[in-house]
Amino acid sequence: MYLNCNCLTLFPWGKHFTTILLSLSLLSSSINADAQDTFLTHYEKNGFNKTPRFDETAEYSKMLADISPLVSYISIGTSPQGREIPMLILDKDGLKSPEEIRAKGRVVILAEASIHAGEPDGKDAGLMLIRDIAIGGKNRELLDNVSLLFIPIINVDGHEDFGSHYRINQNGPEEVGARFTSQKLNMNRDFIKADAPETRALLALYSKWMPELFIDIHVTNGADFQYVSTYGLDHCGFLAPSMLEWSKNIFEKQLKRGMASDGYPIFPYFEFNSYTNPGAGVLPDNFPPQYSNGYASANNRIGLLVENHIYKPYKERVTSAYNIIKNSMKILGENRSSLVKAVAKADEYISSESFRRDSLPLMFSHDRKISEEVDFLAWKEKTVTSDLTGAQWTFSDRTAPVTIKMPMFVSYKADLKIKLPEAYIIPQEQLETVALLDVHGILYKKLEKDTLFEVETYRFINPKWSQYPYEGRFTLAIDYTVQREKIDFRKGDIIVYTSQPKAKIIAHMLEPKSPTSLVSWGFYNNWARPSTEFWIRLNYMEVKGREMLAKDPVLKAEFENKKATDPAFAKDPNAILQFLMSKVRKNVEPNVNRYPVARLL
Numbered sequence: 001m002y003l004n005c006n007c008l009t010l011f012p013w014g015k016h017f018t019t020i021l022l023s024l025s026l027l028s029s030s031i032n033a034d035a036q037d038t039f040l041t042h043y044e045k046n047g048f049n050k051t052p053r054f055d056e057t058a059e060y061s062k063m064l065a066d067i068s069p070l071v072s073y074i075s076i077g078t079s080p081q082g083r084e085i086p087m088l089i090l091d092k093d094g095l096k097s098p099e100e101i102r103a104k105g106r107v108v109i110l111a112e113a114s115i116h117a118g119e120p121d122g123k124d125a126g127l128m129l130i131r132d133i134a135i136g137g138k139n140r141e142l143l144d145n146v147s148l149l150f151i152p153i154i155n156v157d158g159h160e161d162f163g164s165h166y167r168i169n170q171n172g173p174e175e176v177g178a179r180f181t182s183q184k185l186n187m188n189r190d191f192i193k194a195d196a197p198e199t200r201a202l203l204a205l206y207s208k209w210m211p212e213l214f215i216d217i218h219v220t221n222g223a224d225f226q227y228v229s230t231y232g233l234d235h236c237g238f239l240a241p242s243m244l245e246w247s248k249n250i251f252e253k254q255l256k257r258g259m260a261s262d263g264y265p266i267f268p269y270f271e272f273n274s275y276t277n278p279g280a281g282v283l284p285d286n287f288p289p290q291y292s293n294g295y296a297s298a299n300n301r302i303g304l305l306v307e308n309h310i311y312k313p314y315k316e317r318v319t320s321a322y323n324i325i326k327n328s329m330k331i332l333g334e335n336r337s338s339l340v341k342a343v344a345k346a347d348e349y350i351s352s353e354s355f356r357r358d359s360l361p362l363m364f365s366h367d368r369k370i371s372e373e374v375d376f377l378a379w380k381e382k383t384v385t386s387d388l389t390g391a392q393w394t395f396s397d398r399t400a401p402v403t404i405k406m407p408m409f410v411s412y413k414a415d416l417k418i419k420l421p422e423a424y425i426i427p428q429e430q431l432e433t434v435a436l437l438d439v440h441g442i443l444y445k446k447l448e449k450d451t452l453f454e455v456e457t458y459r460f461i462n463p464k465w466s467q468y469p470y471e472g473r474f475t476l477a478i479d480y481t482v483q484r485e486k487i488d489f490r491k492g493d494i495i496v497y498t499s500q501p502k503a504k505i506i507a508h509m510l511e512p513k514s515p516t517s518l519v520s521w522g523f524y525n526n527w528a529r530p531s532t533e534f535w536i537r538l539n540y541m542e543v544k545g546r547e548m549l550a551k552d553p554v555l556k557a558e559f560e561n562k563k564a565t566d567p568a569f570a571k572d573p574n575a576i577l578q579f580l581m582s583k584v585r586k587n588v589e590p591n592v593n594r595y596p597v598a599r600l601l
Contacts, residue, residue: 039131039135039136041060041124041127041128041131042056042057042060042124043124043127043128043173043318044128048314048315048318049172049173049174049313049314049315050173050174050175051120051123051124051173051175051176052123052124053159053160053162054083054153054156054159054160057086057123057127057152057153058084058086060127061073061086061088061127061152064088064127064130064131064134064135065088067134067135068134068135069094070090070091070092070094070133070134070143071088071089071090071094071130071134072088072089072091072094072096073086073087073088073089074086074087074089074096075087076151076201076202076204076205077197077198077200077201077202077204078197078201079156079157079181079182079197079198080157080181080182080183080197081156081157081160081182083156083157083160084156085151085153085154085156085198085201085202086151086152086153087149087150087151087205088126088130088148088149088150088152089147089148089149089150090130090133090134090143090147090148090149090150091106091143091147091148092104092106092140092143092144092147095147098208098209098210101147105145105336106145106146106147106336107145107146107147107211107212107213107332107333107336107339107340108146108147108148108149108209108210108211108212108213109146109147109148109149109211109212109213109214109215109325109328109329109332110149110150110151110205110206110209110211110213110214110215111126111148111149111150111151111214111215111216111217111325112150112151112154112202112214112215112216112217112292113125113126113150113151113152113153113154113217114152114153114154114155114158114159114177115154115155115187115188115216115218115292116155116158116179116186116187116188116218116219117153117155117158117159117161117176117177117178117179118166118167118170118176118177118178118179118219119167119176119217119218119219119308120153120159120173120176120177121217121219121308121314121317121318121320121321122152122215122217122306122321122325123152123153124318125217125318125319125321125322125325126150126152126321126322126325127152128318128322129322129325129326130148130150139326141333142326142329142330142333143329144333145332145333145334145336146329146332146333146336148325148329149205149209149211151202154187154198154202155177155180155181155187155198156198157181157182157198158177158178158179158180158181158182159177159178160177161177161178161182162175162176162177163175163176166178166179167219167310169221169310169311170219170221170310171310171311171312171313171314172313172314172315172317173314181196181198183195183196183472184472185199185471185472186471187199187202188216188218188291188292189290189291189471190290190471191203191289191290191291191292191294191295192289192290192295192505192508192509192516192517192518192521193290193436193471193473193516193518193521193523194436194439194440195471195472195473200439203439203440203441204439204441206295206299206441207439207440207441208441210299210301211296211301212301212302212332212339212340212343213251213296213301213302213303213304213328213332214292214293214295214296214301214302214303214304215304215306215324215325215328216292216293216303216304216305216306217306217308217321217324218305218306218307218308219307219308219309219310219317220269220307220308220309220310221309221310221311223272223278224309224311224378224379224395224396224398225267225309225376225377225378225379226265226377226378226379226401227265227266227267227309227377228264228308228309228312228316228317228319228320229259229264229266229306229307229308229309229317229320229321229324230266230267230268230269230270230307230309231255231266231267231268231269231304231305231306231307231324232268232269232284232285232287232293232303232304232305232307233247233248233251233252233268233293233302233303233304233305234247234286234287234293234294234297234302234303235248235268235284235286235410235412236286236364236412237361237364237412237414238286238287238288238289238294238297238298238364238504239297239300239302239346240300240345240346240347240349240350241346241349242341242342242343242345242346242349243300243301243302243342243343243346245342246302246335246338246339246342247302250331250335250338250339251302251328251331251332251335254327254331254335255324255327255328255331258323258327258330258331259320259323259324259327262323262327264316264319264320264323265377266320266324267376267377268282268284268285268408269284269285269305269307270282270283270284270285270408271283271285273368273407273409278378278404278406279404279406280406280407281371281406281407281408281409282374282376282406282407282408282409283366283408283409284408284409284410286364286412287303287305288362288363288508288514288515288516289504289505289508289516290516291305292305293305295505298504298505298508299501299502299504299505300343300346300347300350300501300504301343304324304328306321306324308320308321346501347501350500350501350503350504351499351500351501351503352499353499355420355503356419356420356422356498356499356503359414359417359418359419360417360418360419360420360503360504360507361414361415361416361417362415362416362417362418362507362508362511362513362514362515363414363415363416363514363515364412364413364414364415365412365413365415366409366411366412366413367411367412367413368409368411369411370409370410370411371407371408371409371410371411372407372408372410373405373406373407373408374405374406374407374408375403375404375405376403376404376405376406377401377403378396378401378402378403378404379396379397379398379400379401379402380396380397380400380401380402381394381395381396381397382394382395382396382397382400416513416514416515418507418511418513420498420503420507421456421498421599421600421601422497422498422499422600422601423495423496423497423498423599423600424495424496424498424506424510424597424598424599424600425453425455425489425493425494425495425496425597425598425599425600426493426494426495426496426510426596426597427489427490427493427494427596427597428446428490428492428493428494430494430596430597432518432523433509433510433518433523433597434494436509436518437494437496440502440505440509441502442496442500442502442505442506443496443497443500443502444494444495444496444497445494445495445497446491446492446493446494446495447489447490447491447492447493447494447495448491449491450488450489450490450491451488451489452486452487452488452489453486453487453489453598453600454484454485454486455484455485455486455487455598455599455600455601456482456483456484456598456599456600456601457482457483457484457485457487457594457595457598457599458480458481458482458512458594458595459480459481459483459593459594459595460478460479460480460512460527460528460529460593460594460595461478461479461480461481461593462478462479463476463477463478463528463529464476464477464478465477465522465525473521473522474522474525475520475521475522476519476520476521476522476524476525476528477520478512478519478528480512480595485594485598487598489598495600496510510597512595519595524595524596527592527593527594527595527596528593529593536581536584538574538577538578538581539577541577541580541581541584542577544580544584545576545577545580548580548583548584555583559579559580562579
């Protein structure tokens with residue numbers, strides 16, 4: 001039961017007094033129905049199957065901040081279409097800076113919703129949870145050791161591409177937004193390359209706050225089962241050891257126990273070991289840092305992916321998301337001391353020389369060596385003759401729940417290992433790369449004078465670009481040679497030491513082997529293949545070639561040997577001219593295929 005917020009106009013001396021009145025009024029049973037409705041969300045007012053538009057969401061969020069001293073409303077950035085990206089800060093003392101909140105000894109949870117705007121479950125869940133705590137007074141003890149940052153809509157432009165034509169197999173709400181931003185970017189593949197302005201705003205916020213837990217709430221389709229929510233956590237080792245242990249032995253166990261107690265058991269987000277034989281087991285997914293939860297792991301923090309199930313009613317999905325955030329706050333609050341120690345230990349280890357002595361895996365894959373038997377809550381299958389097509393139609397019989405014992409594979413092998421250097425050196429003209437260092441909160445220095453360094457370099461060979469763009473970019477698969485070279489770097493060039501907590505993010509950005517590196521995303525295409533334009537025409541080699549052979553006995557010997565051992569070459573005038581042209585190009589552009597980011601060992 002809630003009081004009409006028009007009381008603010010009657011009591012101008014501040015929202016602290018208003019909150020006292022609200023708390024008293026919540027006990028009254030004589031408030032009229034209109035007043036009770038004031039704090040109901042759009043979702044609650046509309047039969048639990050409609051989600052509010054952007055303006056309604058921002059208005060409700062601002063109202064919570066106006067009424068309660070526990071809630072602050074800020075904008076974290078602006079979208080390409082000019083919309084503010086709203087965020088609510090829920091703190092026991094109404095604090096709204098990381099420095100103030102950390103000084104109180106509290107840990108921070110960042111929860112975001114609508115990164116895929118057709119999946120708005122977290123938006124309606126988070127607004128109700130903040131309302132219930134800040135206005136209704138429920139579970140206030142959750143704020144003793146935890147502050148909550150909540151972004152109801154991160155993909156604000158995609159959210160307003162609204163209609164019933166998206167997510168046509170999704171069981172509510174009636175209308176939703178689009179998966180992509182207004183620039184047709186998928187933000188949950190964008191956490192390293194950060195092409196979207198919305199992503200850059202989110203990453204800047206993340207680096208500023210460094211939340212102990214990052215919750216990203218989605219809706220998934222595919223296999224049908226009883227679970228309303230599945231979840232993704234690091235199980236393989238993207239997390240630093242102390243945080244992996246804390247996540248598995250404290251957070252994951254308690255979250256599963258709490259959700260089961262609430263009537264919403266959860267199960268790891270997975271792939272089937274065999275899609276033709278589901279009983280052959282499941283493989284929990286792991287996520288590199290181009291994804292939200294993988295990005296958190298590479299920052300030595302816990303990333304929780306929530307994947308509600310598309311076939312479940314919207315009310316069930318929202319309620320499950322509500323309970324996941326609430327349980328997460330409870331777990332972090334009750335275990336704050338051990339979590340803070342685990343975070344400090346992780347940051348210290350990742351910054352240390354002992355970490356750099358080992359090889360860093362950039363990816364992990366299932367090796368299927370170790371499994372544990374689990375109870376999987378599924379449905380029986382039913383097969384009928386379709387009255388629509390006449391074909392045999394097999395589907396889940398949701399009136400027939402079944403528990404299947406099956407193996408869950410829990411062991412992984414480390415892939416794509418690299419040895420971290422002491423530092424990376426980035427020429428200052430690599431503007432996109434340098435800008436991303438700032439976006440990710442990576443520390444770096446600028447060379448104070450021109451300096452000759454002996455470094456390890458990569459020289460690209462055999463580039464292969466994708467036939468079609470992926471996430472807005474033609475991706476690049478490439479081989480390279482590794483060598484030591486002496487290179488002159490200029491005053492102002494960037495030196496990025498790996499003795500910092502973000503060492504894994506640095507490696508995933510700058511190591512070409514990483515599948516989410518800037519090289520893979522096509523940032524360095526101009527170094528992967530020499531320019532096709534060259535100012536000397538091929539037929540000029542008739543003149544220049546003779547001159548080169550006359551002046552260079554070594555070249556002349558190589559040329560004569562090639563003619564003698566390769567008859568096809570000797571009979572091909574064009575090949576001869578190309579051979580001589582390649583020597584010219586090599587002299588003119590000796591470093592055209594050298595990756596400009598060097599490794600200081």
